[in-house]
Amino acid sequence: MSWLILLPIIALVCGSAPAFADDDERYLNCMNSFDCGNITGAGYPFSGSDRPGYCGYPGFELSCRNQDPEITIMGSIYKLLGINNQSRTLNVSRTDYTENLCPTLFSNTSLTPNLLSSNSDHGEVSLYYGCPSPIPSGFSAQFTCNINDTDMMGYFVTVNNSVLSMTAPILITYLTTCNNSVIVPAHQSAILPILGNPTIAQLLGAINQGFDLVWSANDSLCDTCKSSGGQCGYNQTTTAFSCFCADQPQEFECTESPQASSPSTSMSSFIS
């Protein structure tokens, strides 16, 4: 296994050394990792920066803006807070709720079907906009926004409707009269502590801790490819997983170990 880890290091040390000159360009390019801000060493299924699109799975293109890593999911931009390639989880937060609860566009969080799903720590906050005044007495989680030159009253709820219908049915009736609503995901463990006394600052704090998404992008095919010495990628023509080997792309795995004479092989046997 250790020579697999060595490959990127050798690539860094040797750069475009002649030993690699004959190797497939895609194989070489997909050795690069995505590095931006706090995200370092990201590989398949992600592409972006030094990793061309074919090094990742569609829907996992990352970008780096002012050292802020970002991912676009179903047309919306999210800040990428973390990647856990063991649990295959990414940690993202909504960029439109960074400063306040008043986005210029109302949009729910929609996830790419079959590729991204929520994990067990998934919680949700419901934000209501354009709510009529006065709000029913006894409820305090309100805020105001000026959006597109329109002042509006908002209300947020940190429990789901089944809990709300048991504890505050009057509030549900009231909230149905608001003009818009947006559902923002957050870690359940970040929402729970603010249930007792929800303030706008606490809510923003919870939202900006992000939420986890579990990905599913032919990861087991990638495991097979990597253990055969290949770099994982995607064939845009066949729209299927591709294993980039030192000599040429293969469907699943490299048929022979990458170039027996390459320095990686000799060095790994030296070190291990």
Ligand SMILES: *[C@@H]1O[C@H](CO)[C@@H](O)[C@H](O)[C@H]1NC(C)=O
């Ligand atoms: C990197 O992470 C640290 C600690 O979580 C945080 O304080 C800092 O703002 C992050 N930097 C960026 C560019 O996101």
Ligand SMILES: *[C@@H]1O[C@H](CO)[C@@H](O)[C@H](O)[C@H]1NC(C)=O
């Ligand atoms: C997994 O994450 C670690 C730490 O960020 C990184 O060094 C490693 O290259 C990653 N592996 C893959 C396959 O992305």
Ligand SMILES: *[C@@H]1O[C@H](CO)[C@@H](O)[C@H](O)[C@H]1NC(C)=O
């Ligand atoms: C604000 O105006 C823009 C441009 O007209 C529009 O696309 C957007 O939906 C408006 N936002 C809200 C919350 O009404």
Ligand SMILES: *[C@@H]1O[C@H](CO)[C@@H](O)[C@H](O)[C@H]1NC(C)=O
């Ligand atoms: C968000 O989802 C809720 C529940 O499905 C829906 O009532 C609301 O209209 C949606 N908001 C937007 C902006 O699409």
Ligand SMILES: *[C@@H]1O[C@H](CO)[C@@H](O)[C@H](O)[C@H]1NC(C)=O
């Ligand atoms: C709801 O939207 C309508 C139409 O845009 C507007 O006239 C009304 O004032 C809004 N209600 C509230 C409470 O903001």
Ligand SMILES: *[C@@H]1O[C@H](CO)[C@@H](O)[C@H](O)[C@H]1NC(C)=O
């Ligand atoms: C609503 O939230 C409660 C408490 O967090 C949870 O036990 C319940 O499963 C949730 N119900 C739905 C329909 O999500």
Ligand SMILES: *[C@@H]1O[C@H](CO)[C@@H](O)[C@H](O)[C@H]1NC(C)=O
């Ligand atoms: C997500 O990232 C934020 C910011 O780094 C961190 O505070 C939070 O604990 C992370 N959550 C998980 C489950 O990794």
Ligand SMILES: *[C@@H]1O[C@H](CO)[C@@H](O)[C@H](O)[C@H]1NC(C)=O
């Ligand atoms: C590859 O991933 C796609 C999207 O998740 C899925 O439809 C397809 O069945 C996967 N192929 C294999 C061989 O796992």
Ligand SMILES: *[C@@H]1O[C@H](CO)[C@@H](O)[C@H](O)[C@H]1NC(C)=O
């Ligand atoms: C994509 O698949 C086609 C058909 O199998 C093959 O000819 C081509 O070389 C492949 N390209 C890559 C980049 O894997």
